[in-house]
Structure formats: C-alpha cells, structure tokens
Amino acid sequence: MHTDRILGVAAIAVAAIxxxxxxxxxxxxxxxxxxxxxFPLIAAGMIALCGxxxxxxxxxxxxxxPPMPGRAIVALSxxxxxxxxxxxxxxxxxxxxxxxxxxxxxxxxxxxxxxLVGAVLSVSSFLLFDRVLDVVxxxxxxxxxx
Amino acid sequence: MSFVSRAVSAAAIxxxxxxxxPSVSAAEPRNPECIAPAQPGGGFDITCKLAxxxxxxxxxVKSQVRVSYMxxxxxxxxxNAVVGxxxxxxxxxxxxxxxxxxxxxxGKFGAYTEKDVRWVASIGADYGAVxxxxxxxxxxxxxxxxxxxxxxxSVIIGAGGTIGSQDWMKAAMAARAAGIDYKTMRFVAFEGxxxxxxxxxxxxxxxxxxxxxxxxxxxxxGAPLKLLAIFSEDRLPGKLAEVPTAKEQGxxxxxxxxxxxxxGPDVSDADYKWWADAFATTMQSPDYAAExxxxxxxxxxxxxxxxxxxxxxxVAAYKKLAADFGLAVK
Amino acid sequence: MDTLSYLIHGFGIALAPTNLFLATIGAVVGTMVGxxxxxxPINAVAMLVPVVFALGLPPEGSLxxxxxxxxGSEYGGRISAILLNVPGEASAVxxxxxxxxxARQGKAGIALSLSAxxxxxxxxxxxxxxxxxxxxxxxxxLAFGPVEYVALMVxxxxxxxxxxxxxxxxxxxxxxxxxGISTIGIDANSGVYRYTFGSxxxxxxxxxxxxxxxxxxxxxxxIMLETMHAGASVRIQQLGRSLFNLSEMRFTNAATLRGSLIxxxxxxxxxxxxxxxxxxxxxxEKRVVDKTDPxxxxxxxxxxxxxASVEAAxxxxxxxxxIPMLTLGIPSSGTTxxxxxxxxxxxxxxxPALFRSQPDLVWGLIASLFIGNFILLAINIPLVGVFxxxxxxxxxxxxxxIVVVSAIGVYSxxxxxxxxxxxxxxxxxxxxxxxANVPMAPLILGLVLGKILEQSLRRALSLSAGDVAILWSSxxxxxxxxxxxxxxxxxxxxPRFRRWREETMxxxx
Numbered sequence: 001m002h003t004d005r006i007l008g009v010a011a012i013a014v015a016a017i018x019x020x021x022x023x024x025x026x027x028x029x030x031x032x033x034x035x036x037x038x039f040p041l042i043a044a045g046m047i048a049l050c051g052x053x054x055x056x057x058x059x060x061x062x063x064x065x066p067p068m069p070g071r072a073i074v075a076l077s078x079x080x081x082x083x084x085x086x087x088x089x090x091x092x093x094x095x096x097x098x099x100x101x102x103x104x105x106x107x108x109x110x111x112x113x114x115x116l117v118g119a120v121l122s123v124s125s126f127l128l129f130d131r132v133l134d135v136v137x138x139x140x141x142x143x144x145x146x
Numbered sequence: 147m148s149f150v151s152r153a154v155s156a157a158a159i160x161x162x163x164x165x166x167x168p169s170v171s172a173a174e175p176r177n178p179e180c181i182a183p184a185q186p187g188g189g190f191d192i193t194c195k196l197a198x199x200x201x202x203x204x205x206x207v208k209s210q211v212r213v214s215y216m217x218x219x220x221x222x223x224x225x226n227a228v229v230g231x232x233x234x235x236x237x238x239x240x241x242x243x244x245x246x247x248x249x250x251x252x253g254k255f256g257a258y259t260e261k262d263v264r265w266v267a268s269i270g271a272d273y274g275a276v277x278x279x280x281x282x283x284x285x286x287x288x289x290x291x292x293x294x295x296x297x298x299x300s301v302i303i304g305a306g307g308t309i310g311s312q313d314w315m316k317a318a319m320a321a322r323a324a325g326i327d328y329k330t331m332r333f334v335a336f337e338g339x340x341x342x343x344x345x346x347x348x349x350x351x352x353x354x355x356x357x358x359x360x361x362x363x364x365x366x367x368g369a370p371l372k373l374l375a376i377f378s379e380d381r382l383p384g385k386l387a388e389v390p391t392a393k394e395q396g397x398x399x400x401x402x403x404x405x406x407x408x409x410g411p412d413v414s415d416a417d418y419k420w421w422a423d424a425f426a427t428t429m430q431s432p433d434y435a436a437e438x439x440x441x442x443x444x445x446x447x448x449x450x451x452x453x454x455x456x457x458x459x460x461v462a463a464y465k466k467l468a469a470d471f472g473l474a475v476k
Numbered sequence: 477m478d479t480l481s482y483l484i485h486g487f488g489i490a491l492a493p494t495n496l497f498l499a500t501i502g503a504v505v506g507t508m509v510g511x512x513x514x515x516x517p518i519n520a521v522a523m524l525v526p527v528v529f530a531l532g533l534p535p536e537g538s539l540x541x542x543x544x545x546x547x548g549s550e551y552g553g554r555i556s557a558i559l560l561n562v563p564g565e566a567s568a569v570x571x572x573x574x575x576x577x578x579a580r581q582g583k584a585g586i587a588l589s590l591s592a593x594x595x596x597x598x599x600x601x602x603x604x605x606x607x608x609x610x611x612x613x614x615x616x617x618l619a620f621g622p623v624e625y626v627a628l629m630v631x632x633x634x635x636x637x638x639x640x641x642x643x644x645x646x647x648x649x650x651x652x653x654x655x656g657i658s659t660i661g662i663d664a665n666s667g668v669y670r671y672t673f674g675s676x677x678x679x680x681x682x683x684x685x686x687x688x689x690x691x692x693x694x695x696x697x698x699i700m701l702e703t704m705h706a707g708a709s710v711r712i713q714q715l716g717r718s719l720f721n722l723s724e725m726r727f728t729n730a731a732t733l734r735g736s737l738i739x740x741x742x743x744x745x746x747x748x749x750x751x752x753x754x755x756x757x758x759x760x761e762k763r764v765v766d767k768t769d770p771x772x773x774x775x776x777x778x779x780x781x782x783x784a785s786v787e788a789a790x791x792x793x794x795x796x797x798x799i800p801m802l803t804l805g806i807p808s809s810g811t812t813x814x815x816x817x818x819x820x821x822x823x824x825x826x827x828p829a830l831f832r833s834q835p836d837l838v839w840g841l842i843a844s845l846f847i848g849n850f851i852l853l854a855i856n857i858p859l860v861g862v863f864x865x866x867x868x869x870x871x872x873x874x875x876x877x878i879v880v881v882s883a884i885g886v887y888s889x890x891x892x893x894x895x896x897x898x899x900x901x902x903x904x905x906x907x908x909x910x911x912a913n914v915p916m917a918p919l920i921l922g923l924v925l926g927k928i929l930e931q932s933l934r935r936a937l938s939l940s941a942g943d944v945a946i947l948w949s950s951x952x953x954x955x956x957x958x959x960x961x962x963x964x965x966x967x968x969x970x971p972r973f974r975r976w977r978e979e980t981m982x983x984x985x
Contacts (some may be wrong), residue, residue, distance in 0.1 A: 040656065
C-alpha cells in the first residue's frame, strides 16, 4: 500500500483514540465556556481530516526514501527499548555496558570495539555525570560497591 | 480549625523535648538522596536544598545529601515510585507539601493513601495570603469580601492553581466566607503563584490567592503589591506582624502550607528513627532559623510519629473540604 | 549616575579576574552542555547550584557563571543540529532545518562559523537593548495578559502556514499531533486529567525534553541505520571552508538583524522564549525571501539566511529573557527561575528594587553578558575544526554516545523508567513519521504554541466570564490580530493583486 495511505489510516486511528478518550472529558464545574474537551477534540478532528485527505489523495511516492532495513530497525528499536526498561533495575553502569555493545556492533563495530565502547562510555559518563556534575544515576545491584 | 494550632503547639513542646540530645540509633545510610518531586527551581527543590544545606551544617548528616528531580502531580509520580519500586531505600527521603497531601486526600495519588509511606518530619511552613496591588481599591479583607458579596462578578480572583488545588481552595473558602456560591465567583487559574502575581501587576486580575513567602519576597524586591490578610492562626513574626490574619478580620480561614519529608514503607525502624533524629538535631541548631528565613519559611518543627499524626489529621480535613466543595473524591 | 557610568562600573566588575575567569569557564561548559542532546541550560544551571555554594562565590560571581552557562548552551545547541541533525536544545530545532542541509553540501564549516557570528550579533543586540530600555520594556512584559498571549499565539500559528508549502497536509498533521500531545496531563484551567490513562506519570503532561530527544535524537539514529544500509555515507564527509566570507556575511546581514529584533521582543515575554522566537524568525525570513528573492530562495535545502535569522533570534531571546527577571523579578523560563532562586539564597530579593539596591550585581551581570558573548565568539570560531572532528568519529562510537547522553538527559529531569520508555517510543514513532515525510519541527511548535494558546484562551474567557469580545479588547491584541490576518491574507491576495496590476499595465501600454 502507498506510504501516504498507511499514514492516513494511522492518523485516523490516532484521532479515533483521541476522540474515544477525549469525548467524556468534563469538568464538574468550570469558570469558562470552552471546557477541557474542546482542544483535544479539535486536534482529533484536524488529525482525522488530514488522515482522510491522505487516504483520498495520496501524494507522489518519494523515490529518495531508501527501503527500510526491517531486521536492523527492529533490532535497534528492541535494544533501545530494553535499555530504557532496564536502565533503572540494572543500574546505569551495567545497563550501558551490556546494551551499548550490540548497538555499536549494529553500526559496524567489531565485538572488541563494542566492548571497548560499552565499558569506556559507561564508566566515564557515570563518573562525569554522577560524581562530577551531581546528576543522580541509578546504581542497581552495584549500589553497595560504587 | 484548631487542629492547626494544636499541631503547632505540640510541635513547640516537642521541640523543647529535643534539647535532651537524641541518641543516633542507626548508622548513616549510604548515598543519602532527596527526591524533589518537581522541576528544579520550585518549592520542592527549595525544600530539598534546605535539607541539604542544614543537615550538613548541623553535622547530623556527614556525607552530602544529593537532590534528584521527579516531577509530576505535586508528588504523585514520586509517591508511586517510592511505594511501588523504591520501597526500602534507607537513604532516600522525598519532599512533600500541603499540596501533596491535598491531592492525596482527593485520591489523585492513584490507589495509595497516606498510610503507605513513613512520614519523617515537617521542617517548615508557609501560609496562604490574599494579595492585591498597592493602589488597589480594596484596603482590607472586609472591603474585598463586601465587594464580592455585593456583586460576585465584579472581582476577578486569580490563583496559582486549578480547581481542587490549594489556591482554588483558598478562593473557594473566601467565597464561602463572603456568603456566595464558590461556583459563581470569577476565578482564573494560572500556572503557579508567580504567574498570578505577574497578571496582578499587569492589572489583568484584581486579587491573587497566593502564599506569604513568595509574595513577601516579591514585595521586598519592590513589586507594587500588598498583603490584605494572612491565613494563619496568629500573626506572623517580623515585618509581617503588621499584616492582620483573616481570622481577626472576621473570616475564619486558615491555610498553613506544611513542608516536610517521607521515606519508603519498608525502610527499617532504625533508619526511620535515624532520619527523624537527624532532622530533630538540625532543627534545634542555632543556624536553622536563619536558613528557614532565607527561604521565606516559618517554623513548624515536627518529627517521627508526630508528623504521621499531623499528616493523617490534615488529610482527613482536606477530604472533608473536598467533599464540602463538591469535588469528586475517588 | 546615568546608565553609561553604571555600565562602565559594571564592566569594572565583570572584568575583575575572577569574574572573567568564571565567565570563560561558564562559556566553555555551556557550549559543551548545549552540544549534548537533552542536556539544556536548565540541567546545567540546576546541577551547578550546589557547586556554586560549595565554592563560596559571591552573588555576582555565581550569577555571572550561571548566565555564561545559559547563553553558552544556546551557542552549543546549534552545533549538533548542524552537524548531526540532532538539536542539542529545543530552541535549536529550527537551526537544523537549514543548517543540516548546508552541512551535507560540504558547507559545515561555513554553517558553524556563520551561525556563531549571527548568534553573537543577536546576543549583542539584545544586551544593548537591555542596557537602553530594560525598565521601559518591563511594562511591555506586564501588558501581556492572557488576552495578548492568545493574539500572539494566533499570530504565531498564522506564521506557521509559511511552513506549509511542500506538503501542507503533512505539516498540518504534524502541528495537530503536537497540539494533541500538549493536551496530555492535568488541565490547568479545570483540573481535569486528560489522556493520562490512570498513570501518574502523565499527570503533568509529557516532559518537553523527552519529546525533543525522542523525536530528534532517537529517530535520527534509526535514520542513520537506514542510510547506512542503503549504502550511502551516514554523515557528512568534508568540512569545507571553516570560516564564512564577507559576501556571505553581507548576504545574511538583513536576516540576522530581523532575527535579532524578533528574538529580542519575543524573549522579553515570560514563557515564550527561544523556541517561539526562532520559529517566528524563520517563518518571517522565509516570507521575506519568497517575496524579495523568489529565485534565490533555497529554504529547506540549505539557505544561509534561514540559518542566520534562527540563530540570531534564539540567542537574542535568551539574552532578553533577563529583562523580566532583572526588572520585575519574574522568571521568564525555567533557567531564569533557578537563577532567581539562587539570588534569594543570597538574601537578595529580585524585583524592581534590584537595579537600585544591587547595582553591582545587575550591571555586573549585564556587562558580563557582553563579555561572555565575546568569549563565546572567540572560542566558537576557532573550535569549528574541533567540533568537525565529531564528523570523523565512527558511527559505532557516535551512536552509543548519543543514546547514553539522551538517556541521562531524560533521566536527570524525571528519574523514571516511564520517561525513558516514552523517549524510545516517541523516537520509533517519529522514525515512521519521518519516513512518510512528516516534518518534525511543526510538531514541536504545535506542542509549544498549542499549550500556550489553549490555556491563555481559556484564561482570557474566564477573565471575561465567557465574553469573546475580550480577545480584541487591547491595543496590543488588536495589532497582533491585524498582523495575523495580514500574514494569512497577503499570500492569498498577492497573486490576484499582481494579475490585476499586470492587466492594468497592459491596458495602459
């Protein structure tokens, strides 16, 4: 299917969700006539309108968009999500070391280069941000040691 | 509303009791951290920075207390994080305010209640205040109230928070005291008392329901504003002694804004007591009063079980208020 | 004493060796923090507060240090926007629009040095403005109530139609998605929770830094992966000339000046700031160029005038931001709010009296803004070569670096797993939107402007108890409405006017 058509359908779906969860928004009482519902519904309506236009009259396909390397994209997205989820439980140093190795390798690093990047990046940025700049980072299981 | 005065006097008595130096029962927890449940620069940040500075100054805490930020819902995000995932961190204290308790009372903290954490200490308080421009036609709270009574739409009341917030509560209580329906007052919600004070100076609203601390700081800085009344039991000390309370002007409205800390539910008794004692020691150190004053706060020292009792009493009172004003209490 | 002697006095303070040293340190740290995506001035300044106290600096010194970091990070934000298409700062979102295409054409060096220069001009103009007119302009900030903000936002939205040229439906979709995101969280007027799905994490809405990092930094990594697999080079190969030349400067002078003025006036308004200023400057410049030089316009493909105006505007705004802070004690952004907090810790109360009671502090700060800008220009031009080294770092080092810094940036602001996951989720979503040619800059602007528009509109209507007439009740708002209609109507009417003129011309022939 044409990219613009997919985009249009997705936009209509987003608008439908916004409508479903936004329609019931009501204040018990308010001091102005607009209310909390108007803007979300206007946005939903406009998104739906854009979606309909995109489905109805999709633009020319852009030949400059390269084909999507599906497996690589899924792998990188998955790694990023896992990093986000385990950032706190594993602690910054472990999570960063573990996840930056495969991410570096996706971008062409050899395994030892990946290990180097992961280790150096995790330790140096922990020292810089947590110790020098006083940004509290999660320590995870290493909490008793570092 | 004598529960406030009772709490304050109880606090004063126990402050005296602290002079018998409390024995530190547990070792200092590692990596002490203060979670400010807001963006940097706000009231919670100030609360944490106060703890950071004064705990170290008094020698109660040896290592540096670090401040981290977890904004959301006047403490809701931090409350859920501490009750959910970080239940037993001995080194983590979280700042709370009267605003947190008010939201907690209205069920806005999710499924959790005030029984779900351990309340460590209250370290200071601010009070609600009625602020107008210097050249305002309203010279007293009474004048303001009779104008509202005569024609509720003639006075635009601004506040730093939305319906159900502390500032709205103050406005609604004022409306109730004036004998009008709070739903008919002309009310405008701003994002923070500072925004309201700006709108007040620009002449966009007539009166702001703000806090004493911020307002007095603005006035000290030369802002052409004045306080009509303070929502405290008795007059405040220092230059604020000139400003009458709402109560003595015939409107029994009180709004103390307590600031303090809690720890996670699974923090051990020993660590809980260690924090309570650390705050007790700090709050009777000679420099503490100056630190409070720097941050435009007034003393309201309480630690340990006393804080818990105070919090429970306040939450119950807020629940009643919310119900009185027809706010949905989940 | 008059203004000039105060200013000379201020320079005396700012040029004291310690303060000069602090300004230099601040400029360097600020630039570095600004380069990193997700870490903005607010993080840098918040981190520094305890350090400043530990050092026991006097109030002038700590304020000078923080101010230097603040303006330095606005300089730094442009670097990663130009070189990597990853804005280091929200206000650098517009910078990438022209800066990155220029860099891809082998003009990275020119883009970097030219933008450093226009940043300097913008800042210098704004600082001069502070000296000449701060107290007068303070009343302009106060005059902006909810009503005026509504009109300003309508004007800004009208200007955004300038971005709707290429594929208007998609730009409109982006704006509306941004508007939709802006409605998440507690509604500041009614207290109703919107689209929070019962999660406390969304009660205060989506954190701005999370959105910017997700939409730009994370999605850019996926785009890089795609480009790599397509066999094209991931990044820019050559730096090109590292300094702009005189004709390029002359070419952009007018744009720089316009950008500086727009930035100056928008920056004074609390809450508007660099993002709104750079968007207005960009769209204004695009309109001007479309009208005066339609053949020479390379907007969207690397026009130096677009880059110049955006950088002049956001730096000008970050300087004029100090006006409400110094003259009224009103914080106009998160960063100035923290600086105000620092003042109170020194027992100084910010407000109209500050100019009288603390001339050393105020004029020392103003003078150090001038000096800080010179330092920034002086370190940024020679550093073009160093920054360009970022281009020779292999992707397998650069990508993990961006991921880690983005995660730290988000975590430092909210300390929750939720926001980290949200950042990645937004990034993946943005990747698909970008593949479908949906532009990201309008989305950010929809988010920023939409929120101010909605809340101001409803605040204005509760001021008037529901009477819409309040929206055009003040001279400022009427002016802005007129400007908005002009912006919308002139492009529609211009072709007709031209046709009409051509017809009448031919008749007279």
